[in-house]
Amino acid sequence: MTLALTIEERAARARAELRIGAAAALTSGARAALIGAAEALAPERLEDMRRLGASLDLAITARRAETLKARAYDGDIARIILGPEDGAALIRSAADPASDLDAPLKGPFRTRREGPADLHRAAIRLTKQAHLLPAALVAELPGGAEQARALAAEHGLSVLDAAELAAAEAEALVVDPVARARVPLAASEAGRVHVFRPRDGSEEHYAVEIGDPPRDAPVLARLHSACFTGDVIGSLKCDCGPQLRAALARMAQEGAGVLLYLNQEGRGIGLANKMRAYSLQDQGFDTVEANHRIGFEDDERDFRIGATILRRLGFSAVRLLTNNPRKVGMMEQSGLTVAERVPLIVGENPLNAAYLRTKAAKSGHLM
Ligand SMILES: Nc1nc2c(ncn2[C@@H]2O[C@H](COP(=O)(O)OP(=O)(O)OP(=O)(O)O)[C@@H](O)[C@H]2O)c(=O)[nH]1
Numbered sequence: 001m002t003l004a005l006t007i008e009e010r011a012a013r014a015r016a017e018l019r020i021g022a023a024a025a026l027t028s029g030a031r032a033a034l035i036g037a038a039e040a041l042a043p044e045r046l047e048d049m050r051r052l053g054a055s056l057d058l059a060i061t062a063r064r065a066e067t068l069k070a071r072a073y074d075g076d077i078a079r080i081i082l083g084p085e086d087g088a089a090l091i092r093s094a095a096d097p098a099s100d101l102d103a104p105l106k107g108p109f110r111t112r113r114e115g116p117a118d119l120h121r122a123a124i125r126l127t128k129q130a131h132l133l134p135a136a137l138v139a140e141l142p143g144g145a146e147q148a149r150a151l152a153a154e155h156g157l158s159v160l161d162a163a164e165l166a167a168a169e170a171e172a173l174v175v176d177p178v179a180r181a182r183v184p185l186a187a188s189e190a191g192r193v194h195v196f197r198p199r200d201g202s203e204e205h206y207a208v209e210i211g212d213p214p215r216d217a218p219v220l221a222r223l224h225s226a227c228f229t230g231d232v233i234g235s236l237k238c239d240c241g242p243q244l245r246a247a248l249a250r251m252a253q254e255g256a257g258v259l260l261y262l263n264q265e266g267r268g269i270g271l272a273n274k275m276r277a278y279s280l281q282d283q284g285f286d287t288v289e290a291n292h293r294i295g296f297e298d299d300e301r302d303f304r305i306g307a308t309i310l311r312r313l314g315f316s317a318v319r320l321l322t323n324n325p326r327k328v329g330m331m332e333q334s335g336l337t338v339a340e341r342v343p344l345i346v347g348e349n350p351l352n353a354a355y356l357r358t359k360a361a362k363s364g365h366l367m
Pocket residue numbers: 223224225226227228238240243264265266267268269274277278287291321322323324327344365
Protein backbone atom coordinates (compact mmCIF):
# COMPACT_ATOMS: atom_id res chain seq x y z
CA MET A 1 0.00 0.00 0.00
CA THR A 2 1.71 3.21 -1.13
CA LEU A 3 -0.43 5.41 1.11
CA ALA A 4 1.57 4.16 4.09
CA LEU A 5 4.12 6.69 5.35
CA THR A 6 7.82 5.92 4.91
CA ILE A 7 10.21 6.11 7.85
CA GLU A 8 11.47 9.49 6.52
CA GLU A 9 7.93 10.84 6.40
CA ARG A 10 7.15 9.54 9.87
CA ALA A 11 10.39 11.09 11.16
CA ALA A 12 9.43 14.47 9.66
CA ARG A 13 6.04 14.20 11.33
CA ALA A 14 7.60 13.17 14.65
CA ARG A 15 9.90 16.21 14.61
CA ALA A 16 6.88 18.46 14.20
CA GLU A 17 5.03 16.55 16.94
CA LEU A 18 7.91 16.97 19.39
CA ARG A 19 7.96 20.71 18.65
CA ILE A 20 4.28 21.09 19.54
CA GLY A 21 4.70 19.16 22.78
CA ALA A 22 3.26 15.80 21.74
CA ALA A 23 4.70 12.42 22.69
CA ALA A 24 5.88 9.81 20.19
CA ALA A 25 6.83 6.14 20.48
CA LEU A 26 10.23 4.66 19.66
CA THR A 27 10.95 0.96 19.28
CA SER A 28 14.11 -1.11 19.16
CA GLY A 29 13.37 -4.75 18.51
CA ALA A 30 10.92 -5.80 21.21
CA ARG A 31 11.75 -2.81 23.46
CA ALA A 32 9.95 0.52 23.24
CA ALA A 33 9.59 3.89 24.93
CA LEU A 34 7.39 6.94 24.86
CA ILE A 35 9.42 10.08 24.25
CA GLY A 36 8.86 13.84 24.44
CA ALA A 37 10.97 16.96 24.06
CA ALA A 38 12.08 18.28 27.46
CA GLU A 39 11.40 21.87 26.49
CA ALA A 40 7.96 21.33 24.99
CA LEU A 41 6.16 18.33 26.54
CA ALA A 42 3.07 19.37 28.53
CA PRO A 43 3.14 18.44 32.26
CA GLU A 44 -0.06 16.33 31.95
CA ARG A 45 1.62 14.25 29.26
CA LEU A 46 4.67 13.86 31.45
CA GLU A 47 2.41 12.38 34.14
CA ASP A 48 0.93 9.94 31.60
CA MET A 49 4.43 8.86 30.60
CA ARG A 50 5.41 8.44 34.25
CA ARG A 51 2.31 6.32 34.87
CA LEU A 52 2.81 4.11 31.82
CA GLY A 53 6.59 3.76 31.95
CA ALA A 54 8.61 1.19 33.87
CA SER A 55 11.13 4.03 34.24
CA LEU A 56 11.35 7.71 33.34
CA ASP A 57 14.65 9.24 32.23
CA LEU A 58 15.81 12.56 30.93
CA ALA A 59 18.22 11.89 28.07
CA ILE A 60 20.84 14.61 27.61
CA THR A 61 24.08 14.86 25.65
CA ALA A 62 27.45 14.23 27.28
CA ARG A 63 28.20 17.93 26.66
CA ARG A 64 25.27 19.00 28.81
CA ALA A 65 26.06 16.29 31.37
CA GLU A 66 29.50 17.81 31.80
CA THR A 67 28.01 21.18 32.73
CA LEU A 68 25.61 19.45 35.16
CA LYS A 69 28.45 17.35 36.62
CA ALA A 70 26.42 14.24 35.83
CA ARG A 71 28.26 11.05 34.84
CA ALA A 72 27.79 10.09 31.19
CA TYR A 73 28.03 6.29 31.13
CA ASP A 74 26.86 6.06 27.53
CA GLY A 75 29.71 7.93 25.83
CA ASP A 76 28.01 10.68 23.85
CA ILE A 77 24.85 10.83 25.97
CA ALA A 78 23.69 10.41 29.57
CA ARG A 79 20.44 9.12 31.06
CA ILE A 80 19.32 11.07 34.13
CA ILE A 81 17.05 8.92 36.31
CA LEU A 82 13.92 10.84 37.31
CA GLY A 83 12.24 9.99 40.60
CA PRO A 84 8.51 10.31 41.38
CA GLU A 85 9.03 13.83 42.73
CA ASP A 86 11.04 15.13 39.79
CA GLY A 87 8.69 17.38 37.85
CA ALA A 88 8.72 20.06 35.19
CA ALA A 89 10.91 22.48 37.16
CA LEU A 90 13.73 19.99 37.62
CA ILE A 91 13.51 18.85 34.01
CA ARG A 92 13.69 22.41 32.76
CA SER A 93 16.64 23.24 34.97
CA ALA A 94 18.53 20.15 33.78
CA ALA A 95 17.76 20.73 30.10
CA ASP A 96 17.86 24.51 29.84
CA PRO A 97 21.08 26.41 30.59
CA ALA A 98 19.18 29.71 31.08
CA SER A 99 19.21 29.39 34.86
CA ASP A 100 22.65 27.77 35.25
CA LEU A 101 24.25 30.91 36.62
CA ASP A 102 21.45 31.62 39.13
CA ALA A 103 21.54 28.01 40.33
CA PRO A 104 25.17 26.94 39.92
CA LEU A 105 24.77 23.82 42.03
CA LYS A 106 22.12 21.95 40.08
CA GLY A 107 21.68 18.32 40.96
CA PRO A 108 23.21 16.04 42.00
CA PHE A 109 21.79 14.03 39.11
CA ARG A 110 21.86 10.24 39.18
CA THR A 111 22.51 8.70 35.77
CA ARG A 112 21.73 5.26 34.46
CA ARG A 113 24.54 2.77 33.86
CA GLU A 114 22.80 -0.45 32.93
CA GLY A 115 20.84 -1.34 29.84
CA PRO A 116 20.93 -0.11 26.25
CA ALA A 117 20.75 3.61 25.46
CA ASP A 118 19.71 3.43 21.79
CA LEU A 119 16.16 4.71 22.36
CA HIS A 120 17.52 7.66 24.37
CA ARG A 121 20.09 8.42 21.69
CA ALA A 122 17.46 8.38 18.93
CA ALA A 123 15.22 10.67 21.01
CA ILE A 124 18.01 13.22 21.41
CA ARG A 125 18.72 13.10 17.64
CA LEU A 126 15.09 13.95 16.96
CA THR A 127 15.14 16.93 19.35
CA LYS A 128 18.32 18.21 17.67
CA GLN A 129 16.81 17.84 14.22
CA ALA A 130 13.72 19.68 15.49
CA HIS A 131 16.03 22.53 16.63
CA LEU A 132 14.85 22.13 20.21
CA LEU A 133 17.04 21.83 23.30
CA PRO A 134 18.90 18.50 22.95
CA ALA A 135 17.09 16.81 25.82
CA ALA A 136 14.32 14.22 25.74
CA LEU A 137 12.05 12.48 28.22
CA VAL A 138 12.11 8.74 27.75
CA ALA A 139 9.66 6.37 29.46
CA GLU A 140 10.47 2.73 28.74
CA LEU A 141 7.28 0.74 28.32
CA PRO A 142 7.04 -2.52 30.32
CA GLY A 143 4.98 -4.06 27.51
CA GLY A 144 7.59 -3.16 24.88
CA ALA A 145 6.89 -2.66 21.20
CA GLU A 146 3.49 -4.31 21.41
CA GLN A 147 2.32 -1.85 24.06
CA ALA A 148 3.83 1.04 22.07
CA ARG A 149 1.87 0.11 18.96
CA ALA A 150 -1.35 -0.28 20.94
CA LEU A 151 -0.90 3.13 22.61
CA ALA A 152 0.02 4.72 19.30
CA ALA A 153 -3.06 3.31 17.59
CA GLU A 154 -5.31 4.41 20.45
CA HIS A 155 -3.94 7.98 20.68
CA GLY A 156 -2.74 8.64 17.12
CA LEU A 157 0.93 8.77 18.07
CA SER A 158 3.86 8.20 15.71
CA VAL A 159 5.83 4.96 16.12
CA LEU A 160 9.39 4.93 14.84
CA ASP A 161 12.08 2.29 14.95
CA ALA A 162 15.37 3.70 16.27
CA ALA A 163 17.62 1.81 13.85
CA GLU A 164 15.43 2.64 10.83
CA LEU A 165 15.46 6.27 11.92
CA ALA A 166 19.26 6.39 11.89
CA ALA A 167 19.38 4.76 8.45
CA ALA A 168 16.79 7.21 7.11
CA GLU A 169 18.97 10.22 7.89
CA ALA A 170 20.68 9.83 4.53
CA GLU A 171 17.50 11.24 2.94
CA ALA A 172 18.37 14.65 4.38
CA LEU A 173 21.14 14.73 1.79
CA VAL A 174 18.86 14.10 -1.15
CA VAL A 175 17.43 17.33 -2.55
CA ASP A 176 15.13 18.13 -5.42
CA PRO A 177 15.16 21.39 -7.36
CA VAL A 178 11.78 23.09 -6.88
CA ALA A 179 11.82 26.44 -8.64
CA ARG A 180 14.18 29.02 -10.03
CA ALA A 181 13.92 32.55 -11.31
CA ARG A 182 15.92 35.58 -12.30
CA VAL A 183 16.49 37.99 -9.41
CA PRO A 184 18.48 41.13 -10.25
CA LEU A 185 20.67 41.94 -7.23
CA ALA A 186 22.35 45.10 -6.01
CA ALA A 187 25.65 43.26 -6.50
CA SER A 188 24.81 42.03 -9.98
CA GLU A 189 21.76 42.24 -12.20
CA ALA A 190 22.63 38.79 -13.55
CA GLY A 191 21.34 37.00 -10.44
CA ARG A 192 19.27 33.83 -10.37
CA VAL A 193 17.81 32.05 -7.32
CA HIS A 194 17.24 28.28 -7.22
CA VAL A 195 15.29 26.60 -4.41
CA PHE A 196 16.13 23.04 -3.34
CA ARG A 197 13.92 20.87 -1.13
CA PRO A 198 15.40 18.02 0.96
CA ARG A 199 13.51 14.72 0.72
CA ASP A 200 13.40 14.39 4.52
CA GLY A 201 11.04 17.35 4.88
CA SER A 202 13.64 19.61 6.50
CA GLU A 203 14.17 23.22 5.55
CA GLU A 204 14.80 24.26 1.96
CA HIS A 205 18.16 25.62 0.84
CA TYR A 206 18.85 28.23 -1.82
CA ALA A 207 21.47 28.73 -4.48
CA VAL A 208 22.23 32.22 -5.80
CA GLU A 209 23.85 31.98 -9.20
CA ILE A 210 25.63 35.03 -10.57
CA GLY A 211 26.13 35.21 -14.33
CA ASP A 212 26.38 31.95 -16.20
CA PRO A 213 29.38 30.09 -14.74
CA PRO A 214 30.76 27.43 -17.09
CA ARG A 215 30.13 23.91 -15.73
CA ASP A 216 33.44 22.53 -16.93
CA ALA A 217 35.69 24.84 -14.89
CA PRO A 218 36.03 25.41 -11.11
CA VAL A 219 33.29 27.85 -10.09
CA LEU A 220 33.82 30.63 -7.53
CA ALA A 221 31.55 29.30 -4.78
CA ARG A 222 30.51 30.08 -1.23
CA LEU A 223 28.68 27.84 1.23
CA HIS A 224 26.98 30.39 3.45
CA SER A 225 25.10 29.22 6.52
CA ALA A 226 22.04 31.28 7.42
CA CYS A 227 22.58 33.91 10.07
CA PHE A 228 19.40 35.91 10.67
CA THR A 229 21.19 38.27 13.04
CA GLY A 230 24.22 38.92 10.84
CA ASP A 231 22.71 38.64 7.36
CA VAL A 232 19.38 40.39 7.92
CA ILE A 233 19.50 42.78 10.89
CA GLY A 234 23.16 43.77 10.77
CA SER A 235 24.36 42.20 14.04
CA LEU A 236 27.88 43.21 15.00
CA LYS A 237 28.46 39.97 16.94
CA CYS A 238 29.66 38.04 13.89
CA ASP A 239 31.04 38.59 10.40
CA CYS A 240 28.28 36.85 8.42
CA GLY A 241 26.58 39.90 6.87
CA PRO A 242 29.81 41.40 5.49
CA GLN A 243 30.91 37.90 4.30
CA LEU A 244 27.62 37.40 2.46
CA ARG A 245 27.85 40.75 0.69
CA ALA A 246 31.59 40.47 -0.02
CA ALA A 247 31.09 37.03 -1.57
CA LEU A 248 28.36 38.30 -3.89
CA ALA A 249 30.45 41.37 -4.76
CA ARG A 250 33.43 39.18 -5.65
CA MET A 251 31.26 36.95 -7.85
CA ALA A 252 29.81 40.05 -9.54
CA GLN A 253 33.31 41.39 -10.12
CA GLU A 254 34.42 38.13 -11.74
CA GLY A 255 31.13 37.95 -13.63
CA ALA A 256 30.26 34.46 -12.36
CA GLY A 257 29.83 32.45 -9.19
CA VAL A 258 27.41 30.54 -7.00
CA LEU A 259 26.48 31.22 -3.40
CA LEU A 260 24.62 28.52 -1.50
CA TYR A 261 22.45 29.94 1.25
CA LEU A 262 22.11 26.94 3.54
CA ASN A 263 19.41 27.07 6.18
CA GLN A 264 21.72 25.97 8.96
CA GLU A 265 21.09 28.88 11.33
CA GLY A 266 23.45 29.02 14.29
CA ARG A 267 25.83 26.38 12.87
CA GLY A 268 22.89 23.99 12.65
CA ILE A 269 21.19 24.50 16.04
CA GLY A 270 18.42 26.88 14.97
CA LEU A 271 17.78 30.49 15.94
CA ALA A 272 16.16 29.81 19.33
CA ASN A 273 19.16 27.75 20.45
CA LYS A 274 21.55 30.32 18.97
CA MET A 275 19.88 32.99 21.10
CA ARG A 276 20.29 30.68 24.11
CA ALA A 277 23.98 30.53 23.20
CA TYR A 278 24.15 34.32 22.86
CA SER A 279 22.61 34.67 26.29
CA LEU A 280 25.36 32.44 27.70
CA GLN A 281 27.90 34.55 25.81
CA ASP A 282 26.49 37.58 27.65
CA GLN A 283 27.43 35.72 30.84
CA GLY A 284 31.05 35.42 29.69
CA PHE A 285 31.25 32.10 27.82
CA ASP A 286 32.76 32.07 24.34
CA THR A 287 30.93 30.78 21.25
CA VAL A 288 32.24 27.20 21.64
CA GLU A 289 31.69 26.96 25.41
CA ALA A 290 28.17 28.32 25.00
CA ASN A 291 27.23 25.61 22.49
CA HIS A 292 28.65 22.93 24.78
CA ARG A 293 26.79 24.18 27.84
CA ILE A 294 23.47 23.87 25.98
CA GLY A 295 24.45 20.35 24.96
CA PHE A 296 25.58 20.85 21.35
CA GLU A 297 28.87 20.26 19.60
CA ASP A 298 30.69 23.42 18.43
CA ASP A 299 29.33 22.89 14.95
CA GLU A 300 26.30 20.73 14.14
CA ARG A 301 26.27 21.44 10.39
CA ASP A 302 26.49 18.80 7.69
CA PHE A 303 28.22 20.42 4.73
CA ARG A 304 27.62 17.42 2.48
CA ILE A 305 24.29 19.03 1.55
CA GLY A 306 26.31 21.83 -0.09
CA ALA A 307 28.20 19.37 -2.26
CA THR A 308 24.93 17.72 -3.29
CA ILE A 309 23.38 21.01 -4.37
CA LEU A 310 26.49 22.08 -6.29
CA ARG A 311 26.45 18.79 -8.13
CA ARG A 312 22.72 19.18 -8.90
CA LEU A 313 23.60 22.53 -10.48
CA GLY A 314 26.16 20.78 -12.67
CA PHE A 315 29.38 21.78 -10.90
CA SER A 316 32.12 19.35 -9.98
CA ALA A 317 34.95 21.72 -9.04
CA VAL A 318 34.99 24.91 -6.94
CA ARG A 319 37.14 27.79 -5.86
CA LEU A 320 35.75 27.95 -2.37
CA LEU A 321 35.37 31.30 -0.59
CA THR A 322 35.95 30.37 3.06
CA ASN A 323 38.28 30.59 6.04
CA ASN A 324 37.01 27.27 7.40
CA PRO A 325 39.20 24.26 6.52
CA ARG A 326 36.38 21.89 7.57
CA LYS A 327 34.28 23.15 4.66
CA VAL A 328 37.14 22.39 2.26
CA GLY A 329 37.62 18.92 3.77
CA MET A 330 33.93 18.06 3.60
CA MET A 331 33.64 19.18 -0.05
CA GLU A 332 36.56 16.97 -0.99
CA GLN A 333 35.21 14.03 1.01
CA SER A 334 31.95 14.46 -0.91
CA GLY A 335 33.78 14.10 -4.18
CA LEU A 336 33.93 17.76 -5.21
CA THR A 337 37.29 19.14 -6.30
CA VAL A 338 38.38 22.21 -4.36
CA ALA A 339 40.77 23.76 -6.87
CA GLU A 340 41.49 26.69 -4.57
CA ARG A 341 40.52 28.10 -1.19
CA VAL A 342 39.79 31.81 -1.55
CA PRO A 343 40.04 33.62 1.83
CA LEU A 344 37.08 35.80 2.86
CA ILE A 345 38.32 38.04 5.62
CA VAL A 346 35.92 40.97 6.02
CA GLY A 347 33.74 42.59 8.63
CA GLU A 348 35.90 42.49 11.75
CA ASN A 349 34.80 45.08 14.31
CA PRO A 350 35.48 45.67 18.03
CA LEU A 351 32.37 43.68 19.00
CA ASN A 352 33.20 40.51 17.03
CA ALA A 353 37.00 40.46 17.38
CA ALA A 354 36.92 38.03 20.32
CA TYR A 355 34.42 35.77 18.48
CA LEU A 356 36.69 35.63 15.43
CA ARG A 357 39.72 34.91 17.65
CA THR A 358 37.84 32.03 19.31
CA LYS A 359 36.93 30.55 15.91
CA ALA A 360 40.59 30.71 14.92
CA ALA A 361 41.86 29.25 18.20
CA LYS A 362 39.24 26.55 18.79
CA SER A 363 37.61 25.77 15.45
CA GLY A 364 40.65 26.01 13.20
CA HIS A 365 39.51 29.01 11.14
CA LEU A 366 42.28 30.67 9.18
CA MET A 367 42.65 34.39 9.79
N1 LIG B 1 25.84 28.53 17.61
C1 LIG B 1 26.32 29.70 17.20
N2 LIG B 1 26.24 29.98 15.89
C2 LIG B 1 26.75 31.15 15.48
C3 LIG B 1 27.34 32.08 16.35
N3 LIG B 1 27.73 33.16 15.62
C4 LIG B 1 27.40 32.88 14.35
N4 LIG B 1 26.81 31.69 14.24
C5 LIG B 1 26.38 30.95 13.06
O1 LIG B 1 27.54 30.49 12.43
C6 LIG B 1 27.31 30.33 11.06
C7 LIG B 1 28.41 31.06 10.33
O2 LIG B 1 28.63 30.36 9.24
P1 LIG B 1 29.65 30.62 8.08
O3 LIG B 1 30.12 32.03 8.07
O4 LIG B 1 28.98 30.06 6.87
O5 LIG B 1 30.81 29.61 8.40
P2 LIG B 1 32.17 29.63 9.06
O6 LIG B 1 32.33 28.34 9.75
O7 LIG B 1 32.35 30.86 9.88
O8 LIG B 1 33.16 29.61 7.84
P3 LIG B 1 33.54 30.74 6.77
O9 LIG B 1 32.67 31.92 7.00
O10 LIG B 1 33.27 30.07 5.46
O11 LIG B 1 34.97 31.02 6.95
C8 LIG B 1 25.91 30.86 10.80
O12 LIG B 1 25.00 29.77 10.74
C9 LIG B 1 25.63 31.71 12.03
O13 LIG B 1 24.26 31.76 12.34
C10 LIG B 1 27.41 31.74 17.73
O14 LIG B 1 27.95 32.46 18.56
N5 LIG B 1 26.88 30.53 18.09
